[in-house]
Amino acid sequence: MKLTRADYDRLMMPCYVPMDMLVKRAHGCYMWDTEGRRYLDLTSGIAVNCLGHTPEGVVKVIKKQASELIHVSNIFANVKTLELAAKLEKLTGFERAFFVNSGTEANEAALKLARRAALENYDESKDEIIAFSHSFHGRTFFAVSVAGQDKYSDGFGPKPGAITHLPFNDVEAFKKQISDRTCAVILEPVQGEGGIIQADPEFLKTVRALCDEHHAYLIFDEVQTGVGRTGTLFCYEQTPVKPDILTMAKGLASGIPIGCVLTRTEIAMHFKPGTHGSTFGGNALACAVGCYVLDTIAKPGFLEKVTSKGAFFRAELLKLGQKYGVFSEVRGKGMLIGCVLAEKYKDQAAQLQKLCFKHRLLTLLAGSGVLRLAPPLNIKKEHLKEGLELMEKALQDFTAR
Ligand SMILES: Cc1ncc(COP(=O)(O)O)c(C=O)c1O
Known part of the structure; x- marks a missing residue:
């Protein structure tokens, strides 16, 4: 049976408005859709897949x-x-x-x-x-x-x-x-x-x-x-x-x-x-x-790394957000992170989320003014850096609108 994202709107109760793709598989911090496109997933199934997708x-x-x-x-x-x-x-x-x-x-x-x-x-x-x-x-x-x-x-x-x-x-x-x-x-x-x-x-x-x-x-x-x-x-x-x-x-x-x-x-x-x-x-x-x-x-060192990687990611996100004047604050603890949109862009978090999606970066919202990120707890620093590169592209598009 060949199904597309459009079938979702026909078959499902309209409680959600999922992103414009149909997920086929996922591994680690990546997700692939039915068209073979790869996305960097910083949502972890809304803070669920703490060890990434399909961990061995x-x-x-x-x-x-x-x-x-x-x-x-x-x-x-x-x-x-x-x-x-x-x-x-x-x-x-x-x-x-x-x-x-x-x-x-x-x-x-x-x-x-x-x-x-x-x-x-x-x-x-x-x-x-x-x-x-x-x-x-x-x-x-x-x-x-x-x-x-x-x-x-x-x-x-x-x-x-x-x-x-x-x-x-x-x-x-x-x-x-x-x-x-x-x-x-x-x-x-x-x-x-x-x-x-x-x-x-x-x-x-x-x-x-x-x-x-x-x-x-x-x-x-x-x-x-x-x-x-x-x-x-x-x-x-x-x-x-x-x-x-x-x-x-x-x-x-x-x-x-x-x-x-x-x-x-x-x-x-x-x-x-x-x-x-x-x-x-x-x-x-x-x-x-x-x-x-x-x-x-609970293995020694695991949670310490969650804290240090989270602090690194928050600091880098804040630098980026300030470079483009989009984030007033990046808050949270460990791998639960909220990028607060500046007054000028207040209530536009969903628009930024869509632009992240355009660059194949998956993010969450926490209300209308906060872009939420919940990467897998075991994410590697190189993937966080990739996330920052994609976020920068989204921020460029966001401020150029
Ligand atoms: C703090 C908190 N409590 C309860 C829930 C509800 O959990 P569930 O969707 O698994 O029923 C959520 C879900 O996002 C949550 O964040």
């Missing part, structure tokens, strides 16, 4: 695991799920894991757990969830209502209640709002979709202290920042606080769908048989790849 080690693990055990459901325990839970416990200190298939599902489970624990420890009046403007926590109706972007949650009828949105990094607004009614506070340590905005350390200290005072759970959504993306295994390690509940997904199995919620035993115990579940969650194939990913990125 992952392919080997998939082949081996697929020939042994793929899926049995959670009515049976399997070795690989336990292996991944044990590795995560060793690396983070969180004693209990719940596996799902996506970031949304991880946050949905975390929010339900926080509500259930508060209800059982106190009463049903302790139901408020505090979240922040520009946050993104996924697309189920609860997760999308909790996130602070109305454009994603409006238009689907009545929303789940007892959710408060506050400005991010605003200590005073937070102090004013949190009370004994608050059962959970959820935040991204670096807001990804919202524009690569870091949580301020002083803000986090206040949030942690007041969560403790009011017996509210602090949930860190590390779906995008986790699994090495920001240069440490989890981004919370670079902050002065540790959350009570931690969610992750994206990079954990390098492209095989997986998500996970981690927490301490006393919180986890509020999920009892029947309170929550997932058919696919924790399947052996995804967990086997998850084990391989964690073993790889």
